[in-house]
Amino acid sequence: MRYIDSHSGLDTSRKILKVNHAGEFAAVNIYRSRLVVCRIVMRDLVPLLEEFPADEKRHLAIFWTEIRRRNGVKCKSYWLCGLGGYCMGIASALLGRRGIMACRWAVESVVVNHLHHQIAYLKNKHDLPALEAVEAILEDEQNHRDTGFAAGGAGNIRVKPLRFAISSFTEAVIRFGMR
Ligand SMILES: [Fe+2]
Numbered sequence: 676m677r678y679i680d681s682h683s684g685l686d687t688s689r690k691i692l693k694v695n696h697a698g699e700f701a702a703v704n705i706y707r708s709r710l711v712v713c714r715i716v717m718r719d720l721v722p723l724l725e726e727f728p729a730d731e732k733r734h735l736a737i738f739w740t741e742i743r744r745r746n747g748v749k750c751k752s753y754w755l756c757g758l759g760g761y762c763m764g765i766a767s768a769l770l771g772r773r774g775i776m777a778c779r780w781a782v783e784s785v786v787v788n789h790l791h792h793q794i795a796y797l798k799n800k801h802d803l804p805a806l807e808a809v810e811a812i813l814e815d816e817q818n819h820r821d822t823g824f825a826a827g828g829a830g831n832i833r834v835k836p837l838r839f840a841i842s843s844f845t846e847a848v849i850r851f852g853m854r
């Protein structure tokens with residue numbers, strides 16, 4: 676998706692910060708609900724899930740700090756994203772390691788793609804603080820995506836419908852937030 680100037684009351688930079696902040700809340704909740712499921716029924720997968728929640732919490736704080744600095748408020752879809760993330764975490768965890776890795780790869784591929792477009796837009800706008808916030812998370816999200824890929828999340832044919840559903844949902848949520 677190409678990022679262009681907003682014609683509504685909120686400029687595109689602020690929208691990017693809000694949407695990313697809500698997305699990070701979804702990510703935090705994906706890990707949160709997965710851990711709940713895996714601690715009960717798949718304890719061997721717990722170590723797999725303990726690596727990245729700290730990254731997502733840090734990303735959440737980065738965007739919130741910049742939103743507050745601009746006297747902004749949370750995105751309208753913030754709680755909905757949280758709930759969506761929580762459900763997505765449960766659904767993917769119930770499919771085991773395959774589901775978790777497919778979900779990770781699908782979500783992070785869409786996210787990384789958007790981050791690149793956001794960076795291009797913010798560079799063009801010379802909005803340095805917003806640019807720094809987005810650039811600060813890029814490497815982590817690429818790493819999350821790549822671990823999903825390395826663990827077979829991108830190729831397993833049996834979870835292809837899940838990957839497609841999650842990619843489409845993630846893309847739709849971001850586009851909806853940027854309207
Ligand atoms: Fe993140």
Ligand SMILES: [Fe+2]
Nearest residue numbers: 702783816819
């Ligand atoms: Fe991530």
